[in-house]
Amino acid sequence: MTLTQGGGPERGSVTGWGGLRVAVVVPTYNEAQNLPELIAQLDALKVDGLGYVVVDDGSPDGTGDVADTLAAARQGRFLVIHRKGKQGLGTAYVAGFKAALDAGAEFIVEMDADLSHPVSEVPAMVAKLKEADVVIGSRYRKGGSVDPGWSFVRKQTSAWGNRGIRLIMGLKVKDATSGFKSFRRGALEKIGLDTVKIAGYGFQAEVTYACQKSGLRIVEHPYAFIDRKAGKSKMTMGIAFEAFYRLTLIHLRGR
Numbered sequence: 057m058t059l060t061q062g063g064g065p066e067r068g069s070v071t072g073w074g075g076l077r078v079a080v081v082v083p084t085y086n087e088a089q090n091l092p093e094l095i096a097q098l099d100a101l102k103v104d105g106l107g108y109v110v111v112d113d114g115s116p117d118g119t120g121d122v123a124d125t126l127a128a129a130r131q132g133r134f135l136v137i138h139r140k141g142k143q144g145l146g147t148a149y150v151a152g153f154k155a156a157l158d159a160g161a162e163f164i165v166e167m168d169a170d171l172s173h174p175v176s177e178v179p180a181m182v183a184k185l186k187e188a189d190v191v192i193g194s195r196y197r198k199g200g201s202v203d204p205g206w207s208f209v210r211k212q213t214s215a216w217g218n219r220g221i222r223l224i225m226g227l228k229v230k231d232a233t234s235g236f237k238s239f240r241r242g243a244l245e246k247i248g249l250d251t252v253k254i255a256g257y258g259f260q261a262e263v264t265y266a267c268q269k270s271g272l273r274i275v276e277h278p279y280a281f282i283d284r285k286a287g288k289s290k291m292t293m294g295i296a297f298e299a300f301y302r303l304t305l306i307h308l309r310g311r
Contacts, residue, residue: 073132077105078182079156080165083148084112087169088119095126097175103182105162107133109155110169111148114141135159146259150249157241165238172203173236177279181238189243189272192229192264193236199278200231206283221258225265229276232261236279246270 080098084091095108108130112120120138127134137151149166156164163182167173173193184191194200196218202211221232237260247266254262267274 073107073159075105076107076159076161078103078163079107079109079161081109081152081156082167082169083145084110084115084119084169085142086115086117086119088117088122090170091119091122094169094171101179103179109135109152111137111152113139113143144256146252146254146256150252153244153249162241163238164244167236172282174279181277184275184277185238185240188275189240190267190274191238192231192234192276193279194231194234194276195281196230197276197278201280203281203283221261225261227264227268229264229274232264235260243267243272
């Protein structure tokens with residue numbers, strides 16, 4: 057199924073999914089090399105009621121077409137949302153979360169398309185939702201780690217940046233910027249997706265902050281982050297500084 061947003065005609069519908077239990081939401085921009093492998097690995101898990109929502113921001117490398125091909129082979133459990141140009145990670149996730157909720161998913165998993173989040177951890181993160189509302193994949197909990205190939209400077213930048221965001225926001229979790237999470241549907245409904253303000257990198261911390269403020273039960277699940285093998289990272293220093301600024305404003309205003 058495909059759906060075009062951002063000025064284009066609607067193609068397909070969010071309705072009509074059969075037995076959807078777990079929806080994996082994946083935002084994409086130039087991930088044509090990685091997306092088929094990610095979906096193949098997820099399929100191999102044999103998770104009951106597994107479905108996909110891919111939100112593509114007009115990738116010039118043809119990721120949207122690749123996603124459509126993958127969807128055609130998985131009728132009834134794969135939705136592709138095509139958007140006109142880059143609109144930000146946060147807005148992509150919000151669109152994907154809303155589609156998953158509309159389709160009736162009980163549990164929603166968010167993860168990157170670049171294979172940096174280990175697919176093998178997905179069943180455990182969904183299973184932990186029996187006792188929690190939100191499960192955060194954590195690089196900084198005991199048992200978690202970052203890519204061993206990272207330089208000392210990159211490791212320190214990541215660690216101190218994470219600590220800074222935790223301090224600014226008053227977050228209790230160890231990994232404030234994790235983009236690997238699982239949610240009960242009620243958790244996403246409670247925080248109010250329409251109130252999420254940050255479109256870029258700070259989205260992850262803002263959602264965690266919203267979950268904490270809403271009194272949701274949050275647990276962290278350690279995992280080993282592995283750097284992407286194909287494609288190019290979208291992170292820049294400018295994006296990171298903007299995130300710090302926006303998050304500070306949100307905390308001062310109390311969201």
